[in-house]
Amino acid sequence: xxxxIEASWNGWHVLTLLLLPLSGLFCLVSxxxxxLYRIGxxxxxxxxxxxIVVGNISVGGTGKTPLVIWxxxxxxxxxxxxxxxxxxYGGESDHWPQEVTITSQAQQVGDEAVLLKHRTGCxxxxxxxxxxxxxxxxxxxxxxxxxxxxxxxxxxxxxDLEIVVIDGVRRFGNGVCLPAxxxxxxxxxxxxxDLLISNGEARQGEYLMRVAGTEAVALDDRDRSRHLASFxxxxxxxxxxxxxxxxxxxxxxAAGLEVERRPFPDHHPYxxxxxxxxxxxxxxxxxxxxxxCMAFARPNHWYVPAMVEVEAGFERQLEALIKRLTDG
Numbered sequence: 637x638x639x640x641i642e643a644s645w646n647g648w649h650v651l652t653l654l655l656l657p658l659s660g661l662f663c664l665v666s667x668x669x670x671x672l673y674r675i676g677x678x679x680x681x682x683x684x685x686x687x688i689v690v691g692n693i694s695v696g697g698t699g700k701t702p703l704v705i706w707x708x709x710x711x712x713x714x715x716x717x718x719x720x721x722x723x724x725y726g727g728e729s730d731h732w733p734q735e736v737t738i739t740s741q742a743q744q745v746g747d748e749a750v751l752l753k754h755r756t757g758c759x760x761x762x763x764x765x766x767x768x769x770x771x772x773x774x775x776x777x778x779x780x781x782x783x784x785x786x787x788x789x790x791x792x793x794x795x796d797l798e799i800v801v802i803d804g805v806r807r808f809g810n811g812v813c814l815p816a817x818x819x820x821x822x823x824x825x826x827x828x829x830d831l832l833i834s835n836g837e838a839r840q841g842e843y844l845m846r847v848a849g850t851e852a853v854a855l856d857d858r859d860r861s862r863h864l865a866s867f868x869x870x871x872x873x874x875x876x877x878x879x880x881x882x883x884x885x886x887x888x889x890a891a892g893l894e895v896e897r898r899p900f901p902d903h904h905p906y907x908x909x910x911x912x913x914x915x916x917x918x919x920x921x922x923x924x925x926x927x928x929c930m931a932f933a934r935p936n937h938w939y940v941p942a943m944v945e946v947e948a949g950f951e952r953q954l955e956a957l958i959k960r961l962t963d964g
Contacts, residue, residue: 642696645809645818655816663813666789666821673791681767682794684774686781686961689795691788693825694808694818697879697902698801699835699944701748701924702847704785706944707799707954708756711781714955716962719779721769723786724749724762726903733763733772742928747903750927752785755941766793781962789820796961799954800829803880804836804844830957833950836883843950848887849940852918855926855933864940868892872918875911877904877925884922888940893920900925908932 644651672678690707692698704720711718724732727746736745736753745762753760759777763769766787773779787793788800802808809818826832831843838844852867854860872893876884877900885897900910906928911919919937921929926939 642818644816645812646806648810652810652812652816656812659813659816662815663822666813670791670821678791680792680794681771683767683770683782685779686796686958687770687784687794688781688797688799689784689787689790689793690799690801691784691786692801692803693788693821693823694803694806695814695820695879696803696806696818697883698803699845699847700786700801701751702942702944703799703801703833703845703946704752704783705755705942706946707783708752708758710951710954711783711958712756712758714958716781716958717777717779718781718783719759719761719770719773719777720752720756720783720785721761721763721766721773721787722746722749722752722784723764726905727762733761733765733769735773735776736760736762743905747924747927748785751924754927755923766790781958797831797957798829799831799833800826801845802832802834802842804834804838806880831950831953833946838947843947843953845944845946845950847883847942847944849942850891852920852938852940854935855930855937855939856935862938864888864891864893867918867920868894870894870917871896872920873898873914875900875919875921875925877906878902878922884940888920895920904928911937 690700690704708718724746727744729744736749740750742750749762759773761769761773770782813819833845834842835845851861851863874885874888874895875898879902881899885895888895916936921939923939923941
């Protein structure tokens with residue numbers, strides 16, 4: 637039923653009309669809640685360092701996590717010591733918040749949290765309460781800036797800079813709030829964000845970002861890698877348990893690969909059985925999938941690290957905004 641509802645979000649159907657009253661109620665409650673935070677009737681907690689929120693107004697994958705990785709690297713290059721907080725979606729731990737370490741398991745803290753730790757090396761803490769998670773991080777590390785992966789709608793956490801990531805292809809679907817559409821907030825919310833960046837195609841007022849990969853890394857030996865083009869001589873299996881798996885498959889096909897697509901639900905908890913059906917042919921997956929498949933990796937299992945490219949204007953504007961924040 638859930639997948640059927642999600643399929644209807646790209647247009648208007650009978651189901652859309654039936655769900656419209658619930659969407660109206662969702663928008664009303666969301667708007668009132670946001671207003672209560674703005675006027676101070678609901679408390680907002682301020683951390684001791686600037687907070688950058690990277691989020692979106694729609695459900696599903698837009699490319700937030702790859703951008704957070706790029707942002708963490710950029711801030712480190714600028715001389716900052718950033719820390720990262722995230723929800724830990726899919727994690728089954730019975731205590732929050734907690735630190736994510738190199739040995740943390742995706743089953744406990746969530747796949748995105750493990751990916752962020754491995755790719756950035758920054759302190760990463762997870763928990764559903766964003767202010768508490770941020771405070772726990774700052775009590776353990778001398779970070780001078782916090783990046784919140786997602787959390788645009790978590791208004792209990794004061795933010796100094798908002799970056800909204802937009803799916804440049806799907807945009808906002810039918811433009812309706814949940815459950816009749818894919819939106820957590822209406823598009824008018826974008827006017828209050830500091831930076832808008834679009835994954836794939838950008839419109840006026842948005843900066844362009846592209847997420848791509850050029851090489852594949854072996855799951856059983858991260859020192860072993862191959863250029864993607866080297867897989868073009870024979871068919872490959874591709875799996876993806878992300879918000880928009882077709883984006884990963886299209887990237888592989890654009891590199892000249894003949895791909896047998898195998899999508900999984902977002903945050904799918906992989907087991908060895910999921911990959912046993914594949915023969916000795918190469919199996920390519922996203923890095924987010926790979927953190928959950930390491931325990932049963934075989935020599936023909938590869939992941940493709942996602943690399944972000946942003947246009948120069950976004951980088952310049954980001955640097956100016958951060959300088960304004962940190963200079964007081």
